[in-house]
Amino acid sequence: MPLLFINKLYKFFGALAAVNGVNIEVERNEMVGLMGPNGSGKTTLFNCVTGSYTPSKGQVFLDGEDITALAPHVVANKGISRIFQITRVFPALTVVENVLIGQRHSDEKFIHVLFTKSSAGVYERALQLLDLVELTKLKDKLAGELSHGQQRLLTLARVLMQNPKLVFLDEPTAGVNPTLCRSIVSKILEVNRKHKVTFFIIEHNMNVMMELAQRIYVLFNGGVIAEGAPEEIQRNEEVLEVYYGE
Amino acid sequence: MFHKIQSHLHFLPKNWLTYLPFGCFLIFSLIFPLFFKGSFNRNVMIFIFLYTIMAEGWNILGGYAGQLSVGHVVFFGIGGYTNSLLLVNWGVTPWVGIFLGGTAAAGISALIGLPCFRLRGHFFALATIGLAEITRISCSHWKAIGGAIGITLPMEFNLYNFLWRGKLPYYYIFLAFTLTSILVVFIIDRSRMGLYLKALNQDQDAAESFGLNVFKYKMIAIVISTFITGIAGGLYAQYVQYIDPQSMFPFMISIEIIIVVLIGGRGTVLGPLLGAIIFVPLSEYTRTYLGGLAKGYDYIIIGLIVVILAIKRPEGLVGLRRS
Numbered sequence: 001m002p003l004l005f006i007n008k009l010y011k012f013f014g015a016l017a018a019v020n021g022v023n024i025e026v027e028r029n030e031m032v033g034l035m036g037p038n039g040s041g042k043t044t045l046f047n048c049v050t051g052s053y054t055p056s057k058g059q060v061f062l063d064g065e066d067i068t069a070l071a072p073h074v075v076a077n078k079g080i081s082r083i084f085q086i087t088r089v090f091p092a093l094t095v096v097e098n099v100l101i102g103q104r105h106s107d108e109k110f111i112h113v114l115f116t117k118s119s120a121g122v123y124e125r126a127l128q129l130l131d132l133v134e135l136t137k138l139k140d141k142l143a144g145e146l147s148h149g150q151q152r153l154l155t156l157a158r159v160l161m162q163n164p165k166l167v168f169l170d171e172p173t174a175g176v177n178p179t180l181c182r183s184i185v186s187k188i189l190e191v192n193r194k195h196k197v198t199f200f201i202i203e204h205n206m207n208v209m210m211e212l213a214q215r216i217y218v219l220f221n222g223g224v225i226a227e228g229a230p231e232e233i234q235r236n237e238e239v240l241e242v243y244y245g246e
Numbered sequence: 247m248f249h250k251i252q253s254h255l256h257f258l259p260k261n262w263l264t265y266l267p268f269g270c271f272l273i274f275s276l277i278f279p280l281f282f283k284g285s286f287n288r289n290v291m292i293f294i295f296l297y298t299i300m301a302e303g304w305n306i307l308g309g310y311a312g313q314l315s316v317g318h319v320v321f322f323g324i325g326g327y328t329n330s331l332l333l334v335n336w337g338v339t340p341w342v343g344i345f346l347g348g349t350a351a352a353g354i355s356a357l358i359g360l361p362c363f364r365l366r367g368h369f370f371a372l373a374t375i376g377l378a379e380i381t382r383i384s385c386s387h388w389k390a391i392g393g394a395i396g397i398t399l400p401m402e403f404n405l406y407n408f409l410w411r412g413k414l415p416y417y418y419i420f421l422a423f424t425l426t427s428i429l430v431v432f433i434i435d436r437s438r439m440g441l442y443l444k445a446l447n448q449d450q451d452a453a454e455s456f457g458l459n460v461f462k463y464k465m466i467a468i469v470i471s472t473f474i475t476g477i478a479g480g481l482y483a484q485y486v487q488y489i490d491p492q493s494m495f496p497f498m499i500s501i502e503i504i505i506v507v508l509i510g511g512r513g514t515v516l517g518p519l520l521g522a523i524i525f526v527p528l529s530e531y532t533r534t535y536l537g538g539l540a541k542g543y544d545y546i547i548i549g550l551i552v553v554i555l556a557i558k559r560p561e562g563l564v565g566l567r568r569s
Contacts, residue, residue: 050455052451071454071459072451072454072455073454073455073456073457073458073459073460076454076455076456076457077457081455081456082455084451084452084455088449088451088452089452090444090445090448090449090452090453091448092444092448093441093444093445093448097441100438100441101441101442101445101453101456101458102456104457105456105457105458105459106457108438110466112438113437113438113439113442114433114434114437114438114439115433115437116437116438117436117437117438118438158456159456162456162457
């Protein structure tokens with residue numbers, strides 16, 4: 001059974017099919033890429049799976065459980081985390097507080113939430129994750145004061161705090177310099193290998209995609225036009241035509 | 247034993263400077279009546295307490311959770327009316343009625359929050375303005391609750407009726423409620439609840455993507471916030487001993503609550519207290535000493551303060567300490 005199974009998913013905005021009958025499977029510990037030109041429906045597909053949009057038709061299964069059209073916080077508590085295309089830290093919270101937001105919420109009791117801070121164990125884990133992304137020294141700084149690249153790393157630590165089964169990465173290296181881009185890529189690979197976290201990645205940078213993804217789906221006009229290993233996708237004529245008009 | 251107590255109080259800030267302003271305020275408030283025996287000055291202090299309670303209440307919803315309630319006076323009015331009606335019609339002591347007033351305000355606010363918090367944007371702000379006006383007009387025409395004439399509390403001054411001739415008992419009771427409201431916000435600020443409210447205030451979508459039930463936390467925030475505001479309404483009704491729709495539902499109180507929080511610093515424990523300490527005396531003294539010249543001097547000065555703060559210190563006076 002695949003970890004994520006998207007079955008004939010549609011999302012209509014009026015007459016426009018932004019997601020058009022998409023079938024996708026993601027296996028455990030896999031790194032799967034999602035490519036396509038601007039406006040092909042990649043982010044809309046992510047939004048449908050994570051509950052931000054309600055799909056018009058079709059189903060989404062996580063670990064065999066139907067999660068179609070569940071609220072975003074319910075989907076998150078089922079084990080899907082997300083890093084947005086635009087870096088979204090909580091700027092007026094400290095770096096460590098940002099990571100603590102990612103702690104598991106499904107089993108929190110209201111009385112504890114109201115009267116207590118995060119437990120020492122949870123705090124310790126947040127520090128470990130900050131160590132992983134090399135932000136420990138900045139833990140008490142406001143997240144809004146970090147550079148864009150550091151904020152990108154912070155969002156990675158924050159999603160890992162959730163102990164997710166699957167992480168959706170929407171352009172993880174967008175707008176970061178080449179050095180930091182390398183750092184982010186190596187962190188993602190490290191997390192995948194050491195922590196056995198599955199990733200589903202949107203990325204426009206072909207080099208990054210080739211390095212990260214074991215399998216790639218290509219979307220165009222809301223539908224999947226190609227699926228395969230990175231090398232196959234690079235040679236796929238339909239994909240080349242979509243991208244370069246050849 | 248000491249370590250056990252300390253482990254349960256780990257959320258308390260270790261920096262004693264955090265407590266300094268509250269300690270100064272407490273000592274000053276406790277000894278104030280010893281030096282100021284006149285009713286005017288005591289009245290000013292009582293209104294500082296009242297506005298602190300209301301502002302701390304609003305602060306939970308508007309400051310921490312970022313949900314702009316522009317008609318918060320409606321919950322103040324509901325609290326005042328509930329308490330007064332219970333006392334006048336059924337003889338329920340205000341010691342209970344004030345809390346029932348807070349509960350009624352919280353219940354009505356939950357009914358408003360249920361549909362509005364599922365929407366994005368400023369629907370909630372618009373709904374609170376609408377509710378405040380509808381309630382004020384309805385109460386003006388509702389004979390069973392006194393209509394436009396209002397309700398006069400029975401002039402039997404005793405502990406059961408929560409009515410006294412002098413201001414001193416009110417002074418210390420209002421002070422106790424003020425300290426309690428500060429304590430409630432302090433606990434929220436230092437707990438996970440405060441962290442989650444601040445997060446949803448800054449980015450609701452991101453907070454939701456991390457598994458936070460944003461709707462639930464907004465509902466909790468509004469219920470606690472309006473409960474406190476409703477209690478303030480009950481206290482006010484007992485203090486003035488007469489209520490009518492014009493005094494319990496004026497739109498300006500909603501604006502004044504927001505101004506108090508903005509002056510002091512929203513999303514902070516100290517901000518509403520600081521704001522009330524500046525706003526109330528300024529308002530009362532300018533009205534008293536300049537009121538003979540023309541109306542509205544207090545609002546001109548307060549407007550200037552708000553404009554200067556918005557430019558120089560948008561996070562409010564609390565920002566001065568941080569900087």
